[in-house]
Amino acid sequence: MASPIKPDRSEATFEDYKPAMSEHAAVLEANRCLYCEDAPCTIACPTGIDIAQFIRKIATGNIYGSAKTIFSDNILGMSCARVCPVEVLCAGSCVYNELHEEPIAIGKLQRYATDIAYQKGWRYFEAGEDTGKSVALVGAGPASLACAHELRVRGHACTIYDKRDVVGGLNTTGVAPYKMKADRSAEEAEWVLEIGGIDIETGVEVGKDLTWDELEEKHDAVFLGFGLGPDSSMRVDGEDLDGVVGAVDFIEQFKLGTVDLDGVSNALVIGGGNTALDVVRELVRLGVEDVALVYRGTEEKMSGYVHEWAAGKVEGVRAHFQTQPVAFLAGDDGKLRAARCVKYDANKKPVPGTEHEIAADRVYLAIGQGKLGELVGDLDGVELEWGCVVVDENGATGRPGMYAGGDCANGGKEVVNAAAEGKAAAIAIDAYLMGGE
Numbered sequence: 180m181a182s183p184i185k186p187d188r189s190e191a192t193f194e195d196y197k198p199a200m201s202e203h204a205a206v207l208e209a210n211r212c213l214y215c216e217d218a219p220c221t222i223a224c225p226t227g228i229d230i231a232q233f234i235r236k237i238a239t240g241n242i243y244g245s246a247k248t249i250f251s252d253n254i255l256g257m258s259c260a261r262v263c264p265v266e267v268l269c270a271g272s273c274v275y276n277e278l279h280e281e282p283i284a285i286g287k288l289q290r291y292a293t294d295i296a297y298q299k300g301w302r303y304f305e306a307g308e309d310t311g312k313s314v315a316l317v318g319a320g321p322a323s324l325a326c327a328h329e330l331r332v333r334g335h336a337c338t339i340y341d342k343r344d345v346v347g348g349l350n351t352t353g354v355a356p357y358k359m360k361a362d363r364s365a366e367e368a369e370w371v372l373e374i375g376g377i378d379i380e381t382g383v384e385v386g387k388d389l390t391w392d393e394l395e396e397k398h399d400a401v402f403l404g405f406g407l408g409p410d411s412s413m414r415v416d417g418e419d420l421d422g423v424v425g426a427v428d429f430i431e432q433f434k435l436g437t438v439d440l441d442g443v444s445n446a447l448v449i450g451g452g453n454t455a456l457d458v459v460r461e462l463v464r465l466g467v468e469d470v471a472l473v474y475r476g477t478e479e480k481m482s483g484y485v486h487e488w489a490a491g492k493v494e495g496v497r498a499h500f501q502t503q504p505v506a507f508l509a510g511d512d513g514k515l516r517a518a519r520c521v522k523y524d525a526n527k528k529p530v531p532g533t534e535h536e537i538a539a540d541r542v543y544l545a546i547g548q549g550k551l552g553e554l555v556g557d558l559d560g561v562e563l564e565w566g567c568v569v570v571d572e573n574g575a576t577g578r579p580g581m582y583a584g585g586d587c588a589n590g591g592k593e594v595v596n597a598a599a600e601g602k603a604a605a606i607a608i609d610a611y612l613m614g615g616e
Contacts, residue, residue: 184345184365189433190356193464196490197261197287197358205291209238212283215274220285223272225599226253230269234288246296247303249289254304254328255321255598257297258350258367260290261359263595266486297370306376307334312612315340315398317385320348321594322585323404324368325601326608327377333609337377338398342384345435348406349586350594352431355457357464361434386554395580400608403568403576403583404601407591408549413449417507418544422515426450426458426545433465443541444468447518449504450545451481456488458543459496470496473537475503475523499537503529507542515540551587565590574604575611582608 200208214231221230229248236245249256265271265286273282312335316323319341327337345351350364372379385394394401410425412418426448432438446467448458451474462470472491474481478500481488492498501523510516522533550566560578562569567590568576568583575582584600586592 184351184362185436186362187437188361188435189437189465190360193356193360193461195357199294200284200287200291205237205288206240208284208288209234212238213274219272219274220269220283223268224252225268225593225595226259226602227599228252228256228269228289230285233292234283234285237288237292242292242295243299243301245292246301249293250296250303253595253598254325254371254602255350255367255594256289257293257370258321258354258359258364259595259598260286260293261363262350262354263593264484264486267484268593268595297366302373304328304332304374306331306374309336310334310612312336312400313338313398314400314402314608314612315385315394316402316404317341317394318348318403318405318585318587319343319346319368319379319381320404320406320585320597321350322597322601322604323348323402324371325598326402326404326582326584326605327601328371328374329602329605330608331374331376333605335609335612338380339377340380340383340385340389340394342382344381346379346381348404352434353427354434354594355430355461356434357460391555391558399612400580400582402574402601402604402608403555403581403587404585404597405551405554406586408551410544411547411549413504413544413546415504415506417509417515420507420509420515421513422540423507423542423544426454426543427548429458429543430454430461433461438465440465440467440541445538446470446541446543447473447504447537447539448543448545449473450547451476451483452545452547453483453487455543455545456483456491458545460487460491460494462543463491463494463496467541471537472496472498473502473504473518473520474498474500475527477501477525501525502537504542505534507539508536515542518542548591550590555581572603573607574600575607580611 212234218231233245233248269285270282275282316339346368347364504518506519508517517536522530552563552566568588574584582604585597
């Protein structure tokens with residue numbers, strides 16, 4: 180079974196960036212909703228939650244029914260209420276935006292309803308009649324949890340395998356703690372698993388501790404939900420210096436354990452994506468005095484969400500745009516002291532003669548993660564594209580009985596995408612097991 184989350188981890192000191200709504204505030208906000216018949220917010224949600232319906236039920240005091248509406252479409256509705264980029268999904272599509280008014284606070288309302296459901300211990304789903312079929316799920320993250328839950332509703336036995344000793348995947352190890360902490364993710368996983376009939380095998384690395392042949396012999400179908408790989412390397416001199424660390428490794432360390440930032444006063448985060456934006460904001464909250472983003476493109480071209488960067492700037496994060504490290508430098512004591520950088524033009528090309536140093540006693544590399552498709556790349560019928568497992572619209576690979584979803588197939592999208600893909604794959608797996616395809 181999974182190990183418990185330690186209470187004394189570094190992330191425990193973080194407070195919610197978006198505090199929970201009171202009952203009064205939730206009812207007032209729910210009554211602002213226009214309950215659009217064609218609901219563009221629902222269209223924008225990858226899991227297709229009937230948003231107008233669950234908000235209407237909050238307005239009428241039917242919280243039980245509101246949460247049921249959410250969970251019926253997205254069993255991970257509690258975590259998605261916290262971590263979804265609603266500004267570019269549901270709330271970003273709210274018709275109030277066209278009226279130049281504040282969109283409905285959909286994420287906060289979803290959190291309000293789902294939190295009450297958890298607090299009350301409400302249960303909405305039961306395992307279906309046993310079909311005698313068994314499915315292996317590789318990875319214990321959001322995609323596998325959503326897939327396994329839907330499979331159990333349909334009566335199939337499930338076993339989730341994960342090389343880690345905690346469940347929840349990136350929800351547990353990688354989500355910014357001001358959005359959701361690891362113990363909350365573990366609570367969600369436990370809530371999902373309460374449907375029964377889902378076994379968890381932690382500390383098992385499929386392909387190493389258990390071969391793919393052995394896995395397929397034990398089960399009637401396989402779902403791949405193993406996520407992404409380690410932090411990508413810049414391949415520059417000095418990258419092996421103590422003090423140059425991977426961003427994903429750092430986030431996991433302080434979410435599950437503790438980090439020591441004593442003596443760190445100048446931190447650089449390399450990258451312009453959402454992981455980089457998470458790290459700069461986390462470093463500020465952890466007390467680092469001077470935190471700066473280093474990105475080789477322009478501010479307008481950053482792949483990270485605009486609203487996240489806006490919040491980072493408010494919190495005091497600086498930035499060096501159109502700048503790229505070419506080496507990391509050590510001082511006389513052998514410790515990291517600076518990054519040697521060059522300026523880049525608008526086409527992301529280095530500008531000759533622009534080398535300069537930026538002081539740093541800690542550098543975090545947030546330039547992407549490796550893909551883990553090679554874990555199954557040798558299996559007949561499984562194709563890879565840019566390191567990701569190729570699947571059809573139902574999550575099926577070219578290997579009979581093998582499906583995939585989440586980051587290993589989509590290359591790294593949101594938790595809500597993983598939940599949608601896991602559920603879609605479960606429906607397809609059910610059809611495959613029961614002779615429907």
